[in-house]
Amino acid sequence: MKRKAVALLSGGLDSTLAVKMMLDMGIDVEALNFTSPFCTCTGKNSGCKSEAVRVAQEFNIPIKVVHKGLDYLEIVRNPRHGYGKGVNPCVDCRIYLLRKAKEYMQESGADFIITGEVLGQRPMSQRRDTMRVIERESGLEGLLLRPLSAQHFEPTIPELEGWVDREKLLAIKGRSRKDQFQLADELDVKNYPCPAGGCLLTELSFVPKVRDIFDHSDELNQRDFRMLKMGRHFRIGKRTKVIIGRDENDNRILETAIQPGETRITWLDGNTPLGAVMGVQNETCLELAARILLRYTKAEAGMDCRIKVQHDDNERILTISNSMDEAAVSSYIVA
Structure with a gap:
């Protein structure tokens, strides 16, 4: 039976490569793209959302665009796992995204989740210990496959069951993108999307604006945060x-x-x-x-x-x- 995965497709090169790897292994893929008022990947006529849509169209896979709602803003206000250098709740954000992806996986009849995460690429949410926490608290233990760094982790259910070939999964690690560029050439991935979308919450100059809303609002709303740009x-x-x-x-x-x-x-x-x-x-x-x-x-x-x-x-x-x-x-x- 052909297996299906739900991919978190950010509009960045890493998640694009992860999707392409799965498609080349014969896995059906449906994409989820999450947007928020804090994304910095905003060209004149595009952004992370349209980059993700473009990639999905190029690969001929379905995509659903989901806007992070008021529940996400409450997580930004009071994250369980704390902030990075700014007001970026990266660990809680990742758990939030994956919980939503799990819900969609169950609704769509998919078998597992894939992401473009690379071990050690991001200082807060892509350390080995935090990646385990994220997997556990999202309820995706064994069902979260990270194709670009899979060789650094214990085999997941898709690997153990033979749905994907572990030998074809990679062991990329760290912040250099040299391996991803080489892989893009090998997989014939052109027109690189923006490197995984930046987040204004990590920018120290943006912190006072966000805190000002938290300090002076009885109820949060999306528009107030959109206006901060x-x-x-x-x-x-x-x-x-x-x-x-x-x-x-x-x-x-x-x-x-x-x-x-x-x-x-x-x-x-x-x-x-x-x-x-x-x-x-x-x-x-x-x-x-x-x-x-x-x-x-x-x-x-x-x-x-x-x-x-x-x-x-x-x-x-x-x-x-x-x-x-x-x-x-x-x-x-x-x-």
Whole structure:
């Protein structure tokens, strides 16, 4: 009987190679791709999701794209196994993904799971001890095959049962990608996808933005985290935030992202970034947001400036003095 595997296909070279190895061994493969607000693999017209879809289409295998939900955000807020250098809960994240994959495996009638993990490639989640923890806590002991590093581990059920040929599995280890590039040539894998998608949670400069949401939100939502990728963020009240675009691209994205109940502010008499005031709003907050906005224009210090304020269908003009110095503005910066 032909066996079927569910593959975690990230859009990276390693998982692509793992899938190709299984297909070459005659295993049917279905792919799962997980997306989140924290993925850094975002080209102009693509990203990890579309790279994974492209690979699945090239290999002619089914793929299901799954967005990590609010349950994942709660894991980021309070990970059982702690953080890496940033707010990256890599071990808990991996357990989360594999539990979801196990559910899909059972629903789809697949026999085991494959990943592109390489022993020692990632410092937190791909150490031998943590890989065992991940396998155990995801409920996949014996059913999780890592083709690129399989020779470093005890044989899994697919190997013991002869579903896959252990002799054809590999013993890649460490952070060098030389072996993967060579394997790609051997397997005729072209157009390498982005190296396994980066995660903003590992970036120290991103940490304050994430913690700010955790500290000032009663309920988490996906949109707040998606917005972290754009603009300068300022906390001007316990439940009030201002985002100011850094460039024209930020301004365009922010323009479409503003929702009912939020306020759009711009300097009326000159080139200006777009500002968005979100959360609880009052006149004091709006005036403070306008002063912060002016620090990122060419308005002369001390001059009175007209600020266009648009809230839902209402539009008005505020006259605000450009009086905040850099130190005062910096006291509100999140990142």
